Amino acid sequence: MARSSVRVRAAALVALLAALASGILVAAPSSSADGTLTVTWPEITDLNPDITDYVIDVQHTGAGHLMLLFQGTTWTVEPVASSGPHVATFPAGVNGTLHLRLYECPTEAFTNDCRERGPFHEVHVYTRFLAGTDTPWRVGPSMLRPILITPAPTTTLDIAWTVHLRGGSGPVLVSGDATGVPAGGPLPPIGPTDALFDGHEYDYTATVTADAGVYGHLVGEITDTFEWDATNESKIIGFDVRDTFLHRMVKDADVFYPAADDGDGWRDEVRIHLVGNTDPMKSVQTTITGPSGDLMLSVADRAFLWNGRDGDGELLPEGTYTVTMDTVDQADNEKVVTGQIDLSYERLVQTTWKRTVSARGTMLDKYVGRCASLKTPARAGWRGSLGFRAEARCSRSQRGVATSHGIYIPVGPFQMPLWVRIDAYGGGGRGSQLSIYQYNRRSEWIARAKLDGKVRQHRGNQVSAVRAVLGDVWDDPHVIWSVGLDDGAAYDVRDFTVNVRYWDIR
Numbered sequence: 290m291a292r293s294s295v296r297v298r299a300a301a302l303v304a305l306l307a308a309l310a311s312g313i314l315v316a317a318p319s320s321s322a323d324g325t326l327t328v329t330w331p332e333i334t335d336l337n338p339d340i341t342d343y344v345i346d347v348q349h350t351g352a353g354h355l356m357l358l359f360q361g362t363t364w365t366v367e368p369v370a371s372s373g374p375h376v377a378t379f380p381a382g383v384n385g386t387l388h389l390r391l392y393e394c395p396t397e398a399f400t401n402d403c404r405e406r407g408p409f410h411e412v413h414v415y416t417r418f419l420a421g422t423d424t425p426w427r428v429g430p431s432m433l434r435p436i437l438i439t440p441a442p443t444t445t446l447d448i449a450w451t452v453h454l455r456g457g458s459g460p461v462l463v464s465g466d467a468t469g470v471p472a473g474g475p476l477p478p479i480g481p482t483d484a485l486f487d488g489h490e491y492d493y494t495a496t497v498t499a500d501a502g503v504y505g506h507l508v509g510e511i512t513d514t515f516e517w518d519a520t521n522e523s524k525i526i527g528f529d530v531r532d533t534f535l536h537r538m539v540k541d542a543d544v545f546y547p548a549a550d551d552g553d554g555w556r557d558e559v560r561i562h563l564v565g566n567t568d569p570m571k572s573v574q575t576t577i578t579g580p581s582g583d584l585m586l587s588v589a590d591r592a593f594l595w596n597g598r599d600g601d602g603e604l605l606p607e608g609t610y611t612v613t614m615d616t617v618d619q620a621d622n623e624k625v626v627t628g629q630i631d632l633s634y635e636r637l638v639q640t641t642w643k644r645t646v647s648a649r650g651t652m653l654d655k656y657v658g659r660c661a662s663l664k665t666p667a668r669a670g671w672r673g674s675l676g677f678r679a680e681a682r683c684s685r686s687q688r689g690v691a692t693s694h695g696i697y698i699p700v701g702p703f704q705m706p707l708w709v710r711i712d713a714y715g716g717g718g719r720g721s722q723l724s725i726y727q728y729n730r731r732s733e734w735i736a737r738a739k740l741d742g743k744v745r746q747h748r749g750n751q752v753s754a755v756r757a758v759l760g761d762v763w764d765d766p767h768v769i770w771s772v773g774l775d776d777g778a779a780y781d782v783r784d785f786t787v788n789v790r791y792w793d794i795r
Contacts (some may be wrong), residue, residue, distance in 0.1 A: 325349075325350050326349045326350075328407060329347075330410050331345065333503075334410075334411065334412050335440075335502075335503050335504070336412065336503060337414070337415055337505050338377070338378075338414060341503070342377075343377040343379070344374050344375065345369070345374070345377060345391075346373070346374050347369055347370065347372065349393075350371075351371075354368065354395070355368065355371060355394075355406075356368060356369065356392045356394055356399050357369050357389060357390075357392075358388075359383070360387060360388040360389075360390060360409075361385055361386065361387045362385070366399045379414055383416070385413070385414065385415075387413075388409040389410045389412060390409045390410075392404060393406050413440070415504045416504075416507070418438050418440070418497055418499075418501070419439045420439075420495075420497050420509035421436075421438075421512075421513075422437060422476060422513055423437060424513065426515060427516050427517075428479065428493075428516070428518065429517075429621045430479055430519050430621075430622070431478050431623070432478060432620055433474070434513075435476075436472070436475065436476055436497070436511070438497065440501050440502070441502075442472045442507075443502045445468070445469045445472070446471070447468050447469075447470070448466060448468075448476065448497050448498075449495065450495035450496070450511075451463070451494050451495075452484075452485065452492070452493050453491065454490075454491060455490040455492050455514055456492065462482075462484040463484050463485065465477055465480070476511070478621075485517040486517060487518060488516065489516070490515070490516050491515060491516075492514055493511075493512065493514070494511070494512050495510070495511040495512075496508065496510055497509045497510070497511060518618070518619075518622065519622065521616060521622035522565050523566040523624045524564050524626065526561060526563065526564065526612050526627065527540070528542045528543070528545075528559050528612075528630045529559065530542040531560075532556055538560075542630070543629075543630065544633050545557070545632065546632075546634065547597030547604065547634075555637050558595060558596045558597075559630055560593075560594055561594075561612055563592065563614055563626070570617065571618060571621065572615075572616075572617045573589065573591040573614060573615070575588045575590060575591070575615075576613050577613075578611045579608060585599045585600070585605060597632050606632075607633055608631070609629050609631050610632055611628075611629050613625060613627045639791070639792060640790075640792075641790050642788070642789045642791060643788050644696065644786070644787045645784050645785070645786045645787075646786075647783075648674055648675040648713075648782045648783065649673040649674065649675055651695060651696055651785065652675070652692050653769070654693045655690075656690065656692075658679070658683070658689040659683065660684075661677075661678060661679045661687075661688045661690035662679075664676030667782065668783075673784070674782060674783040674784070675782050676780075677723065677774040677780045677782070678778065679777075680778070689773065691772065691774070692771065692772055692773075693770070694769065695767055695770075696768060696787055697766065698758070698766050698767060698787065698789050700762065700763060700764075701789075706762075706790060707754055707790040707792065708754050709787070709789050710748070710749050710751045710787075711749040711768070711785055712746060712786040712788065713782055713784075713785050713786075714782070714785075714786070715740070715747070715781050715783050716742055716745065717742040717777055717780030718777055718780075720776055720777045721742040721776060722741060722774075722776045723739075723774060723780045723782070724772065725737070725738045725749045725771070725772050726771045726772075726773075728757075728770060735752065735756070736752045737750070738750045739775065742777065749770075758789075770785075
């Protein structure tokens, strides 16, 4: 019994394989109360019904009505004669995959009482290309857009395209055509034109024709709406250097000072970045070339920190380095921008600026009491000196004598100096004293230094430049000080020495 069953199943399998190999699958006759049904389906599964008939052979002995269901994104039915070949009439405009199902119905109407007879058959039907493109919203003159097309063409494409204002109204603004375009594209670029304006929206239509094998010669249409963008907004390359002493980022720097070791954090790195375009880029390639034009570093980024080393991590020599950014924006607009930065191995040091000036030449104002006087020159040979004189017989307020002085100082290499000190050369009689004050940004006299009567260089008090330097440190920095007779009858001042401490590089 078991061996006989195996032989029967094997024979049935061989018969099924033979039917598949011959390309024709004949439904086994099915019986019903009304008779039998035999259906022979065609072997083709891919066709264009405009050029190829899809013929079903039906032999039906029952009284029921046969219906052929076309099931895709929507469905339709058509009646099928009970005997002989039937040419399927595919729904107009159908494109894509369909399932064909045969039903037997008790009446000529397709209702829930109809029952399916046999398995469905899948076919791929195309009378035209289904075509489109995948692009960002913004489109530029040189943008290459892919072509998405079904079924797959067997030849290259011929394309004719037009551009209108959005909404399809109005004349054709730009048009073009191309032959021999590969099946996957790209679509021909629109190219530079004065007919389209940045920021305006347009409709694009392209007619695509090609052969598609068993489907024959097909035509398809690509439609797209886009915003025209013909300008890459990239402008310049920015160089920003962090300064740990100023506690800020120095913008538009023209030099930085990398360190051989870990560095001191003072301008060791430069931040290189694209200026003028904040939109995401499709691609950016940044290269750094040395003074001789040799490539030192290549980075696929629009903003990065550079520590003065090449791609192998080796510290580069001093000199001027050229940075080039080749940018392509989302609309495929390309722009190349360049900039230069100097690499230096000078280090940060402190230096003092000194200037000796005459007492008379720097005087801004004076106060002389009723029992006091101001003499110039104070002594023979002391040109430009001032002599402070007071009579002891008078009250302190009546014998007061003082002067104020000022001088512009140079702009420091790194803005604000560190400190200021005013020294004075002079002396007076026994018991005489002179006081020096510095004027601060709050209009106060501070940092009093008392000078004894010995004729010599007298050292003033050191004051933070934040307090003592007046005016704009980039434009007209200056310092103001005052001297006045404290005690005694006479004190002579030949000159002042202004000391300003700066950060400098050497």
